[in-house]
Amino acid sequence: PSALRELFVESPSVRWSDIGGQTLVKQKLKESVEWPLLHWQSFARLGVTPPKGVLLYGPPGCSKTLTAKALATESGINFISVKGPELLNKYVGESERAVRDIFRKARGAAPSIIFFDEIDALATSRSDGETSSHQGVLTTLLTEMDGIQDLVGVIVVAATNRPDVLDPAMMRPGRLDRILYVGPPDLESRREILRIRTSKMAVDPDLSIEDLAWMTEGCSGAEIAAMCQEAALRTMKQDIESSFVSQDDFVYAAKNIRRQITRTMISKF
Numbered sequence: 001p002s003a004l005r006e007l008f009v010e011s012p013s014v015r016w017s018d019i020g021g022q023t024l025v026k027q028k029l030k031e032s033v034e035w036p037l038l039h040w041q042s043f044a045r046l047g048v049t050p051p052k053g054v055l056l057y058g059p060p061g062c063s064k065t066l067t068a069k070a071l072a073t074e075s076g077i078n079f080i081s082v083k084g085p086e087l088l089n090k091y092v093g094e095s096e097r098a099v100r101d102i103f104r105k106a107r108g109a110a111p112s113i114i115f116f117d118e119i120d121a122l123a124t125s126r127s128d129g130e131t132s133s134h135q136g137v138l139t140t141l142l143t144e145m146d147g148i149q150d151l152v153g154v155i156v157v158a159a160t161n162r163p164d165v166l167d168p169a170m171m172r173p174g175r176l177d178r179i180l181y182v183g184p185p186d187l188e189s190r191r192e193i194l195r196i197r198t199s200k201m202a203v204d205p206d207l208s209i210e211d212l213a214w215m216t217e218g219c220s221g222a223e224i225a226a227m228c229q230e231a232a233l234r235t236m237k238q239d240i241e242s243s244f245v246s247q248d249d250f251v252y253a254a255k256n257i258r259r260q261i262t263r264t265m266i267s268k269f
C-alpha cells in the first residue's frame with residue numbers, strides 16, 4: 001500500500017474575499033504561482049524564469065494555509081496538500097517514496113500546486129543532529145524540486161512558523177526561491193477579519209467592529225475567529241433562544257483572548 005493512501009487532488013473552497021488583509025501576500029502569490037502556471041507562454045516569450053517554489057513564513061494562525069487554498073480555488077489550479085509531519089513514516093524509505101509519489105501525482109495533474117504545510121518537519125537543517133531518516137526525506141525533496149523542469153507546470157508552496165530551522169539548501173535558487181512573510185493583521189486587517197467572521201453570524205445590531213478591532217491588537221486571524229465563536233457560545237450559555245450574539249459577549253471574549261504571538265516571536269522573523 002502507498003505510504004500516503006489519502007493523497008489526492010483537492011478542490012479547496014476558500015475565496016480571496018474570505019481572507020482579511022494580506023493584500024501583498026495575495027498579490028505576490030498570484031504573480032509567482034498563478035501567472036507562471038496559467039500564462040507560461042508569456043514567461044517564455046518575454047524570457048522570464050518562473051519561480052519553482054514559494055515559502056510562506058510567519059507566526060501561527062496568520063493565514064498561510066488560507067492564502068494557499070484561496071490561490072488554488074481562485075485560479076482553478078490543482079492543489080495537492082501535504083502536512084510535513086504526516087510524511088514522516090516510521091518505516092525507513094516509506095517517507096522518501098511518499099515524497100516521490102507526491103511529485104509524480106503533481107506532474108500528472110499539471111498545472112498544479114504542491115502545498116507543504118509545516119515544511120520544517122521535513123527540512124530541518126542538516127547540522128541539527130536530526131535522524132538519518134529525516135535526511136533521506138530532505139534529500140529526496142531537494143532532488144524532486146530540482147527535477148521539476150521549467151514549463152512542466154508544478155510549483156511548490158511551503159509554509160512554516162519556524163524559518164530559522166529550515167535547511168538553507170531549501171531556499172537556493174530554483175527551489176523555494178520566493179520568500180513571503182505572512183504577518184499578524186494590522187488594525188485595518190483586523191476590521192476586515194471581524195467583518196468577514198461576523199457577516200456569517202447573527203450579531204447585535206449595535207456591534208462595534210471598531211472597538212473589537214482595537215481590542216484584538218496582537219491577535220492572529222485564527223484567534224479573532226476563535227474569539228467570535230467564544231462570544232457566540234457565551235450568548236448561548238445565557239440564553240439558548242437568543243436571536244443574536246450580544247456586544248457584551250464579544251467584548252468579554254475579546255478581553256479574554258490568550259495571545260499566542262509574542263514580541264520575541266515576531267522579532268525573530
Ligand code: ATP
Nearest residue numbers: 018019020060061062063064065066193221222225
Ligand atoms: P499555522 O501556522 O498555525 O498552520 P496558518 O498561518 O496556516 O497557521 P491558517 O490555517 O491559514 O493559519 O488560519 C487558521 C484559521 O484562522 C483560518 O481557518 C481562519 O478561520 C482564520 N484566519 C486566519 N487568518 C485569517 C484572515 N486573514 N482572515 C480571515 N480568517 C483568518
